[in-house]
Amino acid sequence: MGEKVSQLPRETPKHPTIRASNSSFVLEKASSVKYEDRPIPELKSPYDVLVNVKFTGICGSDVHYWVHGAIGHFIVRDPMVLGHESAGIVTEVGSSVTTLKKGDRVAMEPGVPCRRCVRCKEGKYNICAHMAFAATPPFDGTLAKYYSLPEDFCYKLPENLSLEEGALVEPLSVGVHIVKQAAVRPGDSVVVFGAGPVGLLCMAVAKAFGANKIITVDINEDRLAFAQKYAATHAFRSQRESPADSAARLVKECGLGPGADIIIDASGAEICIQTAIHALRVGGTYVQGGMGKNDITFPIMAMCTKELNVKGSFRYGSGDYQLAVEMLAAGRISVKELITGKVAFTEAERAFEDVKAGKGIKMLIEGVKD
Template identity: 50%
Template sequence: MFRRNRDQANVHIRHYLFQSGPSAIENHAIQFLTFHSSRFILAYSTWSLRSKMATDTHPIVNKASVLRPGGSFYYEDRERPSLESDRHVIVRVVATGLCGSDVHYWQHGRIGRYVVENPIILGHESSGIVVACGVEASGIEVGDRVAIEPGVACNTCNPCRSGRYNLCKGMRFAATPPYDGTLCTYYSVPVECCYKLPAHISLRDGALVEPLGVAVHGCRLAGDLQDKSVIVFGAGPVGLLCCAVASAFGASTVVVVDIVAARLESARKYGATHTYQMSAEKSPELNADALAATAGLIDGANVVLDASGAEPCINCGIHALAHGGTFVQVGLGRPNLSLPVGQICDKEAVFKGSFRYGPGDFKLAIGLLNSRRVQVDGLVTHEFSFSQVEEAFKHVAGKGGIKSVIYGPDIDVEAAKQASV
């Protein structure tokens, strides 16, 4: 689209609906004017305001929600990020889904070896609109609606070179100390970490691509699911997406298990053939027997995906697994658990850990959405403005709803809910 010529500047105007600011009464268009130099594309913003600032072309402040060590939030105006390389883009963040890891950092200040020692911006499940591109950022243009893959690997270590960049020890992952996340106005990221959203997916629902990538990765680790029986433990966002992906991958039976009955109500919408409410009063063995009877899995399930991270669920899943079956640990709870190792050995079961997502997982997630083989309608149950960050965290900590999203600063919420077609 662009001519990369140091002597000429090509100007392209794109109109996107955002709120023009806290003092504005109605929505206005931000006109992004982009031009090329020999090294990069600069993006300026002209805000259509009912004020003397109507033609202001100064860079917009990068508003951020920042977590202090100790667990309190504050808002800060930061400089707008620059293009870090010719292959970087800058994304105007529209929606960010809240993850359990975000809440854990807020409540406990650490996850394993990752400790909040300095102020940090949380959030990593995000979608937005590209507002600036480096000249080598091919495949993405200013104005594209994208989902962000929030991890940047080193591409030189052994895991990266062997095609498992999710295991990169030098990974710079958003909202994992010391790296800032996406609860801000703008986020700079390499172009290969941006994925165009299907036209029928809203920017709000685009924030679900990241957890969908987690589900895709877990299901791919399980192997061929065609005509297989699958049990998914945990009816939260990742569990329901695992259910949807397993169904899309051809599983003949998909059972969703949770201890809370209300969380099972949506499971069939995402491909479940059966649901089972675990009883806290029963042993893992008895729950496994009742589960098998409910779903007609006399010989057990070919595959178990645990998205709960809860010890009772993991134990039940191992007991419910068929001989020679595969167990994939998708969700993470306490780091050390007691497991029925005898069952794993007796069944010659394959037990796999799953960590985030790897090569091809985001592309496959986008493909499943594009083909409508996976539907995410209804997963977002609660929405919060940027001024309600702490309220949103408290809501998620209280196990409210399925998925909560926080809109970026000054975003037109109604526009963010709409598809582009």
């Protein structure tokens, strides 16, 4: 008999052939990702469902984890599956599930609260201290073939909505929550700083809520032009000037009279926040939706003397996801225009690179092919 020849391990290709099981896009550490086959999630509760993920959008937080390996005190210490803006098809249901069945197409709300703490009981589960949120350490995200969720965190998509639109229900719900925090009413003037995905969706929701004048503020001419075609009635380009001067110019050029009724910041930029406070009318409302530096210089005197309503906004809460689905289904809001392109699951890293480079508005990653 001849000698046995030992086989050397094959070199792993950059984009491996996806094998059956739960193929996942995993962040090992900052700037290092890989494809990995993981076990298909088991249903931990009779009220859980298993979803075959079909489309996932890329969020700024996903890119931040990819680049830096952390956001604030949330640090990637162990390999973590990325992604949290997803939609898919139900493939398995728990024994106590009554609202969904196998084959249903669903938008997936990616954060599951404890349901027992004071914040949860008062209806503010988005600020639950024990929230298990997808792709926030130590919890894995949805960029995998399969993902499990409780049935009440999966929202059945009406027939007139695509799975691609279903993936954008997540960022739309952020916009819904911000605009609800602002208590936008018919006839209001609303200024939105930042014409990225969340800013654009805030404009669309404000319009659906009846805002009369919607002003987009950005430094990017292309985004300003897109915003005006999408939902804004006016555009204002930021320049190198003091916040007070910029606010005065904004109010004058956009015909805001005594100032804006409501201003939303979706940029997180210090100068935008400062300008916004100066541009509000007496008794106006300011909502912080964008995240920036931990600490900034804030015009507290203007806030006090105008007796402004100043609020934070974090993710989405009770009723926001359902309202987002209903407004899409009724045609009150459209998100199709925001989808810049789609890439295969095996090209996920390229999509992250495009988002980091500021290409387009919203990139979608297709689910694992069978």
